[in-house]
Amino acid sequence: MAAAKRSIVKKPRAIRATSLAAATTASVKAVLKKAQLGGGGTTVGILLEQASMAARGVDADQIAKDITAGVAAATGVKLKPTSTVAGGSILVGFAPPNTLLKPLA
Amino acid sequence: MTADGSSPRRVAPAGSALLCPSAQPDAADAVVIGVVDHAASPPEVQYLDEPTPVTPELLALARPVRPTEVYRFAASCQQGACSHWSGHDCTLVTRLVKLVPVASLALPPCRIRGDCRWFHQTGRDACRRCPLVVTQNQAPSEAMREAAAPGKPG
Numbered sequence: 001m002a003a004a005k006r007s008i009v010k011k012p013r014a015i016r017a018t019s020l021a022a023a024t025t026a027s028v029k030a031v032l033k034k035a036q037l038g039g040g041g042t043t044v045g046i047l048l049e050q051a052s053m054a055a056r057g058v059d060a061d062q063i064a065k066d067i068t069a070g071v072a073a074a075t076g077v078k079l080k081p082t083s084t085v086a087g088g089s090i091l092v093g094f095a096p097p098n099t100l101l102k103p104l105a
Numbered sequence: 106m107t108a109d110g111s112s113p114r115r116v117a118p119a120g121s122a123l124l125c126p127s128a129q130p131d132a133a134d135a136v137v138i139g140v141v142d143h144a145a146s147p148p149e150v151q152y153l154d155e156p157t158p159v160t161p162e163l164l165a166l167a168r169p170v171r172p173t174e175v176y177r178f179a180a181s182c183q184q185g186a187c188s189h190w191s192g193h194d195c196t197l198v199t200r201l202v203k204l205v206p207v208a209s210l211a212l213p214p215c216r217i218r219g220d221c222r223w224f225h226q227t228g229r230d231a232c233r234r235c236p237l238v239v240t241q242n243q244a245p246s247e248a249m250r251e252a253a254a255p256g257k258p259g
């Protein structure tokens with residue numbers, strides 16, 4: 001509890017732009033490690049660019065639901081929908097469990 | 106004056122649009138404002154002391170993952186071209202403030218605050234949650250997933 005309280009009031013410090021490469025490498029390694037542990041879907045995903053789809057009158061959310069239902073019906077694998085937070089180009093993807101690769105292989 | 110003791114500096118050219126703090130790297134004026142610390146749980150953005158222009162070399166550093174998974178980019182708010190735009194403000198930050206718990210009571214050492222759409226719209230409430238925002242998040246929390254869904258009222 002005390003540790004949690006400390007962490008929420010800690011004063012964050014900026015990292016130097018000159019350390020950007022090292023920070024990037026560490027971040028990428030952590031992402032890949034999570035993916036290896038099954039916690040991510042960085043190699044397989046379906047991305048729907050919502051802004052441009054909306055401009056064409058296409059509902060990306062509905063497309064995402066249709067894809068999820070279609071894959072589940074065909075393979076029994078339930079895709080995990082992944083929301084993203086972005087400005088300008090909004091993406092909605094899916095981070096399927098790595099096991100998805102097996103039934104489709 | 107901000108909580109980290111520095112004054113917000115203008116990054117965007119005078120008279121230009123406010124900056125989206127969770128932009129895509131392909132925007133013409135995109136800069137990197139932070140790197141996501143994925144070793145933290147939940148992942149948390151480490152802000153740069155100076156926004157850095159996006160270069161092909163910088164984007165290549167993120168391979169094999171997507172740049173939006175490891176960097177936070179800022180670029181001019183796309184307003185009507187973005188599905189989070191209500192017509193007069195950003196609904197994304199409204200939902201973030203409503204749904205996502207604060208990351209820290211202290212404001213992050215962000216260098217775009219003076220030009221930030223989110224800060225201009227919701228003030229420090231946005232800044233206290235901003236470190237938790239990963240532009241392309243493969244494993245978002247339920248609150249973040251809900252906040253990220255465009256089209257829902259804020």
